[in-house]
Amino acid sequence: xxxxEAPFDDEARxxxxxxxxxxxxxxxxxxxxxxxxxxxxxxVPIATVTLVDRDRQWFKAKRGVEANETPRSVSFCTHTIxxxxxxxxxxxxxxxxxxxxxxxxxxxxxxxxxxxxxxxPDGHNVxxxxxxxxxxRRFSPADIGILSNFANIVCDELELRxxxxxxxxxxxxxxxxxxxxxxxxxxxxxxxxxxxSLIILDxxxxxxxxxxxxxxVGDAVLRHAADVIKSTIRPSDVLxxxxxxxxxxxxxxxxxxxxxxxxxxxxxxxxxxxxxxSDGLSLHxxxxxxxxxxxxxxxxxxxxxxxxxxxxxAAKQAGRNAVRPS
Numbered sequence: 001x002x003x004x005e006a007p008f009d010d011e012a013r014x015x016x017x018x019x020x021x022x023x024x025x026x027x028x029x030x031x032x033x034x035x036x037x038x039x040x041x042x043x044v045p046i047a048t049v050t051l052v053d054r055d056r057q058w059f060k061a062k063r064g065v066e067a068n069e070t071p072r073s074v075s076f077c078t079h080t081i082x083x084x085x086x087x088x089x090x091x092x093x094x095x096x097x098x099x100x101x102x103x104x105x106x107x108x109x110x111x112x113x114x115x116x117x118x119x120x121p122d123g124h125n126v127x128x129x130x131x132x133x134x135x136x137r138r139f140s141p142a143d144i145g146i147l148s149n150f151a152n153i154v155c156d157e158l159e160l161r162x163x164x165x166x167x168x169x170x171x172x173x174x175x176x177x178x179x180x181x182x183x184x185x186x187x188x189x190x191x192x193x194x195x196x197s198l199i200i201l202d203x204x205x206x207x208x209x210x211x212x213x214x215x216x217v218g219d220a221v222l223r224h225a226a227d228v229i230k231s232t233i234r235p236s237d238v239l240x241x242x243x244x245x246x247x248x249x250x251x252x253x254x255x256x257x258x259x260x261x262x263x264x265x266x267x268x269x270x271x272x273x274x275x276x277x278s279d280g281l282s283l284h285x286x287x288x289x290x291x292x293x294x295x296x297x298x299x300x301x302x303x304x305x306x307x308x309x310x311x312x313x314a315a316k317q318a319g320r321n322a323v324r325p326s
Contacts, residue, residue, distance in 0.1 A: 008082050014054055015235035016124035018252075020162055021173065021181045023051060023058055024188075030157045031061035034129070034150055039063045042143055044131045046108055049118075049154055050077045051127035064132070065108050074101045076132075080115035081125035086144050089113040091136040112137035114144060116151035121159065129154050167241045169219055170226035178240025178248050182301045185238075185252055189294055196294040197259030199249040200308040201229070201266065204286045204320040206245035217277045221285055224275040232269045233262065248305075256293030260325040263289040267323050286321035288312060293326065 017023070031049045038047035046064035050057050057077050058069040072078050076098060080087040092098040092111050103110050112135065115128040129151040131139070165177030173181065182198065189196045203225055210218040222245065229239055229247065238250040251259050267289055274282040290311030298304045307326055314324040
């Protein structure tokens with residue numbers, strides 16, 4: 001556990017990692033520059049920006065390592081993320097936690113390790129910035145200070161990246177950020193043969209709200225709807241604003257039947273809560289939702305969106321304020 005804090009909660013940590021929407025993304029230069037600097041300044045052959053997923057550690061940036069990911073069970077970083085302070089291992093062969101690890105006995109032949117947790121503003125260690133050597137080594141306090149400063153830069157970059165993907169009005173993901181998250185979930189679910197579902201939600205008669213009450217009231221309705229959805233879905237679910245009054249909700253590890261029940265809970269919650277937009281004005285808002293499970297025919301976001309959109313159209317045709325699964 002992290003010293004002086006609540007017990008280690010890996011589910012909450014994984015949810016925080018998912019919110020960053022960074023797993024399995026392409027190379028990005030800010031992170032590449034950091035691992036290059038770590039390797040140069042600390043004179044180590046191996047440096048990584050490592051993100052620790054449920055069953056794997058994935059390298060956002062790397063030097064001196066061929067693999068893009070390795071099992072979490074044999075990693076050094078799974079220990080790093082469970083504490084607040086840096087983890088330093090001077091000789092892995094002499095440490096019973098790591099002596100039998102294939103990362104020590106085989107490529108990349110790690111003998112010494114220093115890792116600083118990558119901590120989000122809400123207190124979750126999503127990974128670590130690592131410096132590793134192929135020989136036993138003592139990392140000095142100055143070395144750890146340098147690595148910690150670089151880790152702070154990585155955390156700043158993660159936050160800047162997230163801000164760029166956040167819708168300023170509702171606090172949800174932008175369309176771009178949501179699409180990236182969905183594409184990654186399609187790849188993950190296909191790879192591991194896991195279920196997933198997509199909900200597309202549209203606020204009913206939203207144009208009449210804008211036309212009748214003005215855009216400021218329309219913005220208040222959008223914020224209210226987003227807040228209601230956030231309070232209804234699970235931490236592992238992903239909410240994005242696709243444009244205008246349309247939202248997308250990604251439900252990993254969820255079949256279509258369970259997703260339909262979740263969509264009904266969202267519909268009911270929006271219907272049950274009037275939007276108070278001023279002291280003398282509150283509005284009754286409803287939503288229509290289309291649900292589509294992940295099928296073999298879905299290979300990209302556009303495929304999944306089309307399936308869920310057709311169900312949304314069916315919900316609208318049924319009279320609105322309705323849920324329709326595929």
